[in-house]
Amino acid sequence: MISREMVLPIDRTKLSKALLTDESKAAWRSEEHFKEGGVEIVYSEVKSADFDKKIIKTDDGKEYSYNKLILASGGTPKYLPIDGLKGDLGNVFLLRSLEHTKAITSAAGDKGGKNIIVIGSSFIGMEVGNCLANKKHDVTIVGMESTPLEKIMGSRVGAIFRRMLEKSGVKFYMNANVSHGSPSSTDSSKIGSVHLKDGTVLSADLVIEGVGVRPSTDYLQDSSQITLEKDGSLSVDEYFQVKGHKDVYAIGDIATYPYHGPDGNGKPVRIEHWDVAQNAGRVVASRITGSTNTTNNSSKDFIPVFWSALGAQLRYCGHTPNGFDDVIIKGNTDVEKPSWSAFYIKDEKVVAVATMGNDPVMSHCAELMRVGGMPGRKEIESGLDVLTVGIKPLEAKI
Numbered sequence: 001m002i003s004r005e006m007v008l009p010i011d012r013t014k015l016s017k018a019l020l021t022d023e024s025k026a027a028w029r030s031e032e033h034f035k036e037g038g039v040e041i042v043y044s045e046v047k048s049a050d051f052d053k054k055i056i057k058t059d060d061g062k063e064y065s066y067n068k069l070i071l072a073s074g075g076t077p078k079y080l081p082i083d084g085l086k087g088d089l090g091n092v093f094l095l096r097s098l099e100h101t102k103a104i105t106s107a108a109g110d111k112g113g114k115n116i117i118v119i120g121s122s123f124i125g126m127e128v129g130n131c132l133a134n135k136k137h138d139v140t141i142v143g144m145e146s147t148p149l150e151k152i153m154g155s156r157v158g159a160i161f162r163r164m165l166e167k168s169g170v171k172f173y174m175n176a177n178v179s180h181g182s183p184s185s186t187d188s189s190k191i192g193s194v195h196l197k198d199g200t201v202l203s204a205d206l207v208i209e210g211v212g213v214r215p216s217t218d219y220l221q222d223s224s225q226i227t228l229e230k231d232g233s234l235s236v237d238e239y240f241q242v243k244g245h246k247d248v249y250a251i252g253d254i255a256t257y258p259y260h261g262p263d264g265n266g267k268p269v270r271i272e273h274w275d276v277a278q279n280a281g282r283v284v285a286s287r288i289t290g291s292t293n294t295t296n297n298s299s300k301d302f303i304p305v306f307w308s309a310l311g312a313q314l315r316y317c318g319h320t321p322n323g324f325d326d327v328i329i330k331g332n333t334d335v336e337k338p339s340w341s342a343f344y345i346k347d348e349k350v351v352a353v354a355t356m357g358n359d360p361v362m363s364h365c366a367e368l369m370r371v372g373g374m375p376g377r378k379e380i381e382s383g384l385d386v387l388t389v390g391i392k393p394l395e396a397k398i
Contacts, residue, residue, distance in 0.1 A: 001034075002058065004045035007098055008034075013274050016095055016127040016210075017309040021102045046073070051225045051245055068247050068288050071234065072281070075213030075253035075272060080119065084181025090190040091206040092181065095124055096213070104128075107206045112136025114205040117194045119178060121148035123308055125210030126161060130311060133168040140171045140202055142178060142194070152320075154327045157342050157354060163335045164311030173200065181207065213272065215254040229256050233270050238298040239287045240280050249287070251280035259321050260300040262351040262369055267321045273306040303369045305362075312338050315359055317366035318352030320344055328380050331358065348377045360387060367391050 003009075010026040020026050034041055044058040049069070056064045077094040079086045093104050108114050114137045118129040121143025133139045145151065147158030148165075162172055177197040181204070184192030194202045215232040226242065229235055234250040235243050236257050242248040257280070258266040282296035296302060308314040324344040331340030339357035343350050353365040364387055368374040373392055375384055 001039055002042045002044055002046055002056065002064065004043075005097055006043050008041070010098065012096075013307075015098070015101050016124050017131065019101045019105055019128065019131050021098065021105055023098060026098060046219045048219055049223065049226075051223070051248060054247070066247075069249070070281075070284055071217075071242070071248065071250040071254060072252045072277070073216040073219070073254055076216045076218075077209070077213045078211055079209060080178060080211055082178065082180050084183070084191060085119070085178065085194070085207065085209065089181060089183055090187075091204075092191050093206065093208050095128055095208060095210065104206070104208060108132065108135070108137060110135075113138065115203045116140070117142060117202050117204040117207045118210060119194070119207060120210035120212075121145060121172070121174070122152070122210060122212075123149070125208070126165065126310055127308060128208055128210065129170050130165050130168060130309060133165065133170045138171075139169070140173065141165070142173045142176050142196070142202070144175070144177060146175055148172070148174075153354060154324070154342075154344070156327055156329060160333050160335075160338070160340075160356075161310045161314075164338070167311060167335050173202070176200075213253065215270070217254055229270075231256075231270065235268065238266075238300060240284050240299070241287070249284045251284060252277035255280060257299050259319060261303050261319055261321075262349050262374060263346050264319070264321050269319065269321050271304050271319060273304050275305040276302075301370070303366045305366055311335065312356050313359075314354060314356055315362035316352065316354045317362050318344065318350075318369055320346065320351050322346055322351075324351060326377075328377070330380075343377075343380050345377050350374050350376060350380060364389075364391070 007023050008027045011028055014020040014026055044060050046056055047059045048057045054066050077096045085092055091107050094100055112135055116132050116137050116139045118125045118141045121141050125141055126148055129139045129141045147155045148161050150158045179195040179197045181191050182193050184190045191204050191207050194204050217232050220226055233254050233256045236250050236255050238258050240249045240251050240255055242250050253272050256268045256270045259269040279296055279302040286294045286297055303317055304319050305317045324346045326345040328343040329340055333340050341358050341361045342354040344352035353362055355362040371392055
């Protein structure tokens with residue numbers, strides 16, 4: 001296992017949700033666990049891959065040969081390409097690794113009261129904004145959409161999330177475009193304010209950018225043996241095998257794979273969910289070992305799931321590969337004690353389900369989707385309780 005991060009494999013979800021800085025608490029397993037399993041961990045960065053000779057080269061000049069290769073290099077967070085916010089001023093942070101959370105918590109301190117600007121109103125921005133507000137900082141989230149997470153979750157559900165964070169004191173500037181960042185009057189090497197294109201100036205002790213990631217495939221950019229997708233990802237089949245390379249697999253943020261959930265029909269998608277990366281890993285493991293009698297033999301065998309901490313615990317299953325036409329919300333959306341389910345509709349089908357305070361609904365719907373038994377719009381609108389719908393097992397694999 002070759003990793004450019006100088007730590008054991010971690011639960012990355014804890015970084016944005018809790019700003020965790022302790023490696024021992026973030027690590028999935030101890031070093032002894034990997035040793036007992038015969039896994040050698042190399043802390044280095046891959047610089048190139050020769051798929052004909054089956055050799056990986058690292059930046060320290062070493063070479064590693066392989067029989068089977070799994071590419072799981074994840075994503076690289078992006079800075080805004082504008083003055084003051086492209087990494088040219090201090091106290092402007094990205095969030096992807098333990099080094100990032102350590103830097104953010106060090107700059108914020110533990111006394112509260114810092115003016116913190118979060119640029120980006122998607123999951124990373126919302127989660128870290130919520131976390132820092134709970135640490136008594138003055139947090140402002142700047143987003144380009146009319147409501148947080150609008151493109152993914154819809155405006156009605158996005159408005160619920162906004163109210164949840166406003167309850168914790170988070171302020172929002174939506175439909176906003178950032179112009180630039182300017183240095184502090186007391187330290188010209190650090191950020192001092194964020195300027196919006198409408199003339200608004202927001203004071204900033206530190207800035208966190210959650211404006212997206214790109215597939216981390218720089219080590220493949222110059223390869224003539226492999227073709228990257230336009231977004232820099234790798235196209236794989238339902239077994240996560242890289243097309244044209246029978247011994248090479250790609251999983252996680254770098255993999256564009258055929259989606260077979262509701263309304264998917266094998267459409268190529270790239271889904272940046274922790275759960276998808278885990279399940280893809282299981283598919284590849286079963287493929288390499290020849291274990292065909294497992295629960296994860298292809299991308300058809302699981303439905304994407306994610307969770308988020310947005311004032312309360314959000315749960316989500318499914319995907320919207322072709323968008324959605326409508327959202328049906330059932331239950332109590334009050335911010336004090338939310339208990340609701342949102343059903344995302346496309347062409348009369350339920351293609352995704354989000355819940356707060358209704359975990360069993362999401363879990364049950366994920367299984368219904370997996371076996372092709374999810375009820376449609378008419379049943380949901382008629383008041384059907386999805387928990388009463390039985391899950392018919394798929395035919396056993398031989």
